[in-house]
Amino acid sequence: MPTDGAAKRPAADDQPLAELRAILLGPDRAAWESMRQRLDNPSRRAEDVASVLAEAVRLRSDAKLRRALQPLLEEALQLSVQSNPRMLADALFPIFGKAIRKAITAELDGMLQSLSHTLEQRFSWRSLRWRWESIRTGKPYAEIVLLRSLLYRVEQVFLIHRKTGLLLQHAATDAAETKDPEMVSGMLTAIQDFVRDSVSVAEGENLETVRMGDIGMVLTYGPDAILSGFVRGVAPRNLSRVFQDTLDTIEREKAEALHSFTGETSEFDSCRPRLEACLAGQGKPGERKATSRMAGALLFGLPALVIIALAGWWIYSAAVERRWSNFAHRLSSEPGIVLTSFEKRGGTHYLAGLRDPLAADPAALLYAEGLPSDKVTFHFEEYHSLQPSFAAQRRLVELKEELQRRAFRFPTGSSAIPPEQRFLLDDVAAQILSLIKAASALGRTIQIEVRGNHDPAGTEQLNSMLARSRAQNVEAALISLGVPAARLAAVPEDKERETCAAVKEEERLFCRSASFRVIGVP
Amino acid sequence: MLKKKICMVGQFGVGKTSLVRRFVDSIFDERYLTTIGVKIDRKDVSVDGKSLTLMLWDLAGEDDLAQLNVSHLRGASGYILVADGCRASTLEKAAELQQRITQTLGPIPFVLVVNKADLRDQWEVQSSQVAQYGWPTFETSAKAGSGVEEMFLGLAAILIRSHAASEAPGQ
Ligand SMILES: Nc1nc2c(ncn2[C@@H]2O[C@H](COP(=O)(O)OP(=O)(O)OP(=O)(O)O)[C@@H](O)[C@H]2O)c(=O)[nH]1
Numbered sequence: 201m202p203t204d205g206a207a208k209r210p211a212a213d214d215q216p217l218a219e220l221r222a223i224l225l226g227p228d229r230a231a232w233e234s235m236r237q238r239l240d241n242p243s244r245r246a247e248d249v250a251s252v253l254a255e256a257v258r259l260r261s262d263a264k265l266r267r268a269l270q271p272l273l274e275e276a277l278q279l280s281v282q283s284n285p286r287m288l289a290d291a292l293f294p295i296f297g298k299a300i301r302k303a304i305t306a307e308l309d310g311m312l313q314s315l316s317h318t319l320e321q322r323f324s325w326r327s328l329r330w331r332w333e334s335i336r337t338g339k340p341y342a343e344i345v346l347l348r349s350l351l352y353r354v355e356q357v358f359l360i361h362r363k364t365g366l367l368l369q370h371a372a373t374d375a376a377e378t379k380d381p382e383m384v385s386g387m388l389t390a391i392q393d394f395v396r397d398s399v400s401v402a403e404g405e406n407l408e409t410v411r412m413g414d415i416g417m418v419l420t421y422g423p424d425a426i427l428s429g430f431v432r433g434v435a436p437r438n439l440s441r442v443f444q445d446t447l448d449t450i451e452r453e454k455a456e457a458l459h460s461f462t463g464e465t466s467e468f469d470s471c472r473p474r475l476e477a478c479l480a481g482q483g484k485p486g487e488r489k490a491t492s493r494m495a496g497a498l499l500f501g502l503p504a505l506v507i508i509a510l511a512g513w514w515i516y517s518a519a520v521e522r523r524w525s526n527f528a529h530r531l532s533s534e535p536g537i538v539l540t541s542f543e544k545r546g547g548t549h550y551l552a553g554l555r556d557p558l559a560a561d562p563a564a565l566l567y568a569e570g571l572p573s574d575k576v577t578f579h580f581e582e583y584h585s586l587q588p589s590f591a592a593q594r595r596l597v598e599l600k601e602e603l604q605r606r607a608f609r610f611p612t613g614s615s616a617i618p619p620e621q622r623f624l625l626d627d628v629a630a631q632i633l634s635l636i637k638a639a640s641a642l643g644r645t646i647q648i649e650v651r652g653n654h655d656p657a658g659t660e661q662l663n664s665m666l667a668r669s670r671a672q673n674v675e676a677a678l679i680s681l682g683v684p685a686a687r688l689a690a691v692p693e694d695k696e697r698e699t700c701a702a703v704k705e706e707e708r709l710f711c712r713s714a715s716f717r718v719i720g721v722p
Numbered sequence: 723m724l725k726k727k728i729c730m731v732g733q734f735g736v737g738k739t740s741l742v743r744r745f746v747d748s749i750f751d752e753r754y755l756t757t758i759g760v761k762i763d764r765k766d767v768s769v770d771g772k773s774l775t776l777m778l779w780d781l782a783g784e785d786d787l788a789q790l791n792v793s794h795l796r797g798a799s800g801y802i803l804v805a806d807g808c809r810a811s812t813l814e815k816a817a818e819l820q821q822r823i824t825q826t827l828g829p830i831p832f833v834l835v836v837n838k839a840d841l842r843d844q845w846e847v848q849s850s851q852v853a854q855y856g857w858p859t860f861e862t863s864a865k866a867g868s869g870v871e872e873m874f875l876g877l878a879a880i881l882i883r884s885h886a887a888s889e890a891p892g893q
């Protein structure tokens with residue numbers, strides 16, 4: 201093969217040879233030149249390799265190439281994850297996200313199921329029986345619970361080839377009413393197709409439950425097989441997990457046989473013990489409803505009851521408190537009462553402040569409100585209210601007391617008002633008139649008794665006559681001075697006699713009198 | 723235990739269900755109750771001393787409204803194309819179905835059945851028309867029972883042979 205060096209240095213005597221060479225090898229030289237350039241130029245070389253790389257890899261898709269690529273790919277992946285973990289996460293999310301969600305849901309469901317189960321067991325009479333049984337037999341309580349509380353029964357298990365719907369293996373309890381399992385398995389597959397065709401489901405979504413009356417189905421899926429079971433009663437959620445684990449194991453052990461299955465099922469006879477292990481469950485499935493209702497009642501009923509009771513209590517005490525505060529409000533708006541404090545200590549209400557003696561009685565108001573008197577303590581200091589009605593009332597009482605202190609004196613045996621006492625008449629008449637006025641200002645009608653008295657000396661008949669005429673004389677004199685006759689009443693006051701009996705002669709003058717008593721003023 | 727899934731396909735009313743009932747339960751019913759979806763039956767047979775369980779998927783026949791549910795064909799080892807000798811259109815339909823199935827499942831064993839042989843005097847289908855396809859063909863009467871067993875066993879034999887061939891070492 202000629203070299204470039206030789207081509208660049210042709211000796212003068214080689215000229216004819218060179219020309220001959222050029223004639224003979226001219227076209228090839230151009231091709232070599234172009235090849236040399238392709239080989240020397242790294243970017244051209246890369247282009248060439250790139251154009252055949254895919255085909256070359258396809259041709260060498262054997263273990264050797266895989267082994268050669270493995271460390272490279274691993275390293276590349278590692279680098280990619282380190283530099284941009286998000287990209288890989290985004291790419292994997294559609295696969296893992298779904299799987300993780302599913303796993304979490306299944307786990308939560310399982311937890312809820314076992315919580316309700318635990319509650320059922322904690323609070324039922326049955327659990328007490330089991331505790332007793334545990335004490336009696338010396339077996340651990342948990343074992344007794346497990347033995348007695350399984351409320352479902354897996355009656356039949358089918359291992360089905362996913363693609364053909366053919367039954368690979370079947371196991372059933374003695375009690376199970378077995379129809380032709382081959383047909384059941386076929387129909388199950390057909391139902392799957394039917395559901396899949398009828399509703400648009402996402403890839404990887406499968407029919408998961410079938411239920412009819414008391415019988416339900418557990419359906420779990422692998423790439424090549426379906427493991428399904430007829431369950432009487434309500435199976436716990438983790439039963440699906442048991443099925444799924446069993447199926448995973450079978451898929452792993454029989455991967456090749458499943459994948460290349462052409463109808464020979466004897467290959468799967470060895471799976472039978474695994475299927476039989478799925479025939480779990482004991483107890484009476486019928487009890488389940490009642491107990492789950494009980495668990496439901498315990499789980500939701502009890503807190504609901506507590507909440508209702510609390511709410512009821514809250515509403516009731518709020519209503520009672522409202523009545524107390526209404527009462528306090530009423531007290532404070534009552535004339536003559538100043539409420540300075542209203543509080544509740546323990547179960548007792550304390551009401552304290554100032555109270556005019558003429559004001560309403562708080563205890564009476566409390567009684568009228570229908571509130572219990574044993575739940576209250578009053579503490580009121582006395583004061584005089586400046587309320588006009590109270591002032592007028594107080595004035596009325598003063599006038600009454602003033603009038604009741606007045607008296608006319610008479611000589612022994614006489615009923616005529618002595619001249620030296622006549623000047624008192626104007627005064628008393630004026631007093632009575634202002635008393636009547638003050639009373640009517642407060643809406644009261646008063647009556648004034650003029651009472652005639654006598655001393656113990658003398659006969660009863662004479663004394664009685666003397667007393668009456670003394671009262672009548674004073675009454676007449678007052679009427680003549682303008683006091684309305686309707687407001688006056690002359691009455692003999694015999695009761696004075698005993699009082700007067702004890703006193704000395706010089707004091708008896710006070711017994712021979714006419715005095716006043718006001719009726720209608722408190 | 724060898725099991726095979728076999729599908730019955732063909733236009734509505736050609737006698738697919740009647741053929742299965744005749745073969746499995748040895749009965750025939752004049753009444754026509756159209757199949758909805760799919761009905762699955764099972765029959766254990768023995769061919770050349772080999773036993774085989776046939777899972778017979780009797781699919782609803784096609785008409786102008788309903789198309790064959792191809793997903794039911796998945797995993798079938800073979801199928802039976804049924805035509806009604808009294809209706810030439812059913813044979814055309816059968817040929818059309820054969821093409822569709824081959825497109826979906828690839829070339830799998832099948833037999834062509836021209837049914838209602840008891841009504842041969844009313845047949846529209848000529849033997850020459852059937853022969854042009856060059857498929858293994860059976861003439862049957864679900865009503866009289868003629869050709870039914872032979873047809874099913876014929877397909878079973880084909881299946882067993884092809885199974886043996888696929889299991890043979892070196893494949
Ligand atoms: N005379 C006669 N009638 C038949 C024969 N086979 C079926 N039939 C009648 O044909 C009608 C239809 O039969 P089917 O077996 O229900 O037909 P099919 O193909 O299953 O129909 P689809 O389920 O609707 O697709 C019925 O009334 C049967 O009695 C036969 O061999 N001879």
Ligand SMILES: [Mg+2]
Pocket residue numbers: 738739740755756757780781782783
């Ligand atoms: Mg039918």
